[in-house]
Amino acid sequence: MTLAIRDNATIWHPLTQHQITPLPIPIVRGEGAYLIDASEKRYLDLVSSWWVNIHGHAEPTIAKAIYDQALKIEQVIFAGFTHEPAVTLAEKLLKLLPANFSKVYFSDNGSTAVEVALKMAYQYWRNQGDTKRSRFIAFNNAYHGDTFGAMAVSKESFYFKQFADLLFAVDMFDYPGTWISDDSIEEKEQHTLAKLSAHLEKHANETAALIIEPLVQGSGGMNMCRPIFLQQLVALVKSYDVLVIYDEIMTGFYRTGELFACLKSETIPDIICLSKGLTGGFLPLSVTVCHETIYQAFLGSDYTKALGHSHSYSANPLGCAAALASLVLLQRDKTIEQVKLIEQIHREELANLADCTRIEKIRFCGTIAAFDLVLPADYGSSASVKLRERFLKHGLIIRPLGNIVYILPPYCISEDDLRRAYQLIRKEIEGVNL
Numbered sequence: 001m002t003l004a005i006r007d008n009a010t011i012w013h014p015l016t017q018h019q020i021t022p023l024p025i026p027i028v029r030g031e032g033a034y035l036i037d038a039s040e041k042r043y044l045d046l047v048s049s050w051w052v053n054i055h056g057h058a059e060p061t062i063a064k065a066i067y068d069q070a071l072k073i074e075q076v077i078f079a080g081f082t083h084e085p086a087v088t089l090a091e092k093l094l095k096l097l098p099a100n101f102s103k104v105y106f107s108d109n110g111s112t113a114v115e116v117a118l119k120m121a122y123q124y125w126r127n128q129g130d131t132k133r134s135r136f137i138a139f140n141n142a143y144h145g146d147t148f149g150a151m152a153v154s155k156e157s158f159y160f161k162q163f164a165d166l167l168f169a170v171d172m173f174d175y176p177g178t179w180i181s182d183d184s185i186e187e188k189e190q191h192t193l194a195k196l197s198a199h200l201e202k203h204a205n206e207t208a209a210l211i212i213e214p215l216v217q218g219s220g221g222m223n224m225c226r227p228i229f230l231q232q233l234v235a236l237v238k239s240y241d242v243l244v245i246y247d248e249i250m251t252g253f254y255r256t257g258e259l260f261a262c263l264k265s266e267t268i269p270d271i272i273c274l275s276k277g278l279t280g281g282f283l284p285l286s287v288t289v290c291h292e293t294i295y296q297a298f299l300g301s302d303y304t305k306a307l308g309h310s311h312s313y314s315a316n317p318l319g320c321a322a323a324l325a326s327l328v329l330l331q332r333d334k335t336i337e338q339v340k341l342i343e344q345i346h347r348e349e350l351a352n353l354a355d356c357t358r359i360e361k362i363r364f365c366g367t368i369a370a371f372d373l374v375l376p377a378d379y380g381s382s383a384s385v386k387l388r389e390r391f392l393k394h395g396l397i398i399r400p401l402g403n404i405v406y407i408l409p410p411y412c413i414s415e416d417d418l419r420r421a422y423q424l425i426r427k428e429i430e431g432v433n434l
């Protein structure tokens with residue numbers, strides 16, 4: 001029996017309608033930006049294996065850091081005990097984030113980092129005797145993860161329609177997504193800010209926090225907003241004394257061209273969530289980082305005010321060791337040059353696509369490029385599935401989100417590979433019978 005058939009007999013895959021999906025491709029190894037299957041076919045990983053991989057696959061220094069750490073201590077309960085990789089990682093992250101951040105809370109994936117942020121914000125007010133603040137503000141098309149709290153603040157997401165009845169109430173606003181030559185952006189931004197302002201005027205004292213994916217909404221369609229919008233948004237929300245949570249799970253670690261979207265947009269949230277690229281894409285690990293004032297609100301002489309949250313693998317030492325090795329790679333000049341190069345290639349190649357009549361709303365932010373195909377939006381629509389398969393035949397891993405095609409490569413991708421991918425994308429989009 002082939003591996004794919006054994007898989008099919010035993011495994012239920014994420015985000016997959018098994019009845020209509022071809023058998024999965026068994027990958028045996030990775031090399032830089034490539035994944036390689038059992039027949040030695042090479043696939044260019046233009047989605048960084050669901051946005052986690054930043055330095056390429058099987059990167060040897062991260063692999064070695066994990067191995068070395070595993071020979072010392074692989075896992076230890078994180079209540080009452082600590083370890084060097086967690087402490088050093090927390091110190092390093094705090095040095096890289098804006099100065100106001102002071103405490104790092106470890107968990108084990110993006111969704112849980114968001115759950116921690118929501119709980120922190122909610123309980124922050126309760127711990128101070130303010131029990132009215134139980135509402136959250138979020139954005140249409142947001143995606144913050146697949147656990148219940150994270151789903152609630154992403155409730156307009158296509159993925160969660162089945163669970164709508166179970167989600168807590170969240171006030172939703174439009175994310176002012178923009179693109180090249182968009183002349184309605186100021187209007188969209190002002191519309192959202194005006195609505196939000198009116199809402200806060202009435203409900204600020206019932207609202208615990210606002211959560212947003214700064215600069216780029218990921219799963220919701222690679223919608224990109226301007227730094228100026230975030231500046232105005234954060235100023236507005238803070239003027240009403242509501243907490244701001246940045247979900248930088250996708251945007252962190254140079255995805256947007258700068259180390260973090262908060263640095264690029266020159267805005268400072270109260271709480272920030274990081275995961276995905278944190279370990280270079282090697283191991284599941286996440287952090288929720290907050291200001292000292294939030295941490296202080298959880299102190300008390302008994303357990304009552306403590307944060308009631310933990311995961312078995314909180315601050316797993318192997319994950320922390322991988323993250324430390326990834327940070328070393330991230331801070332090399334070479335990595336930053338590659339990030340700039342990818343952005344430059346996106347700029348040039350997207351400009352070449354501008355005359356393609358099937359494409360609209362062309363946009364990019366750092367290493368992320370996206371555009372809309374002119375066809376009905378609907379994730380899993382036959383056109384996007386068809387395109388995904390055709391890209392795959394050419395050895396390109398691209399997974400359109402409905403009618404939105406995006407590229408989000410590992411930073412180690414070569415210029416030739418990326419430019420060649422753009423040529424194939426054009427050919428397929430012009431050729432496919434939609």
Ligand SMILES: *Cc1c(COP(=O)(O)O)cnc(C)c1O
Pocket residue numbers: 109110111112114143144145146213218219247248249250251275276
């Ligand atoms: C992927 C993602 C999450 C969820 O992370 P998981 O590790 O998949 O749980 C949350 N927020 C954003 C912005 C993401 O891109």
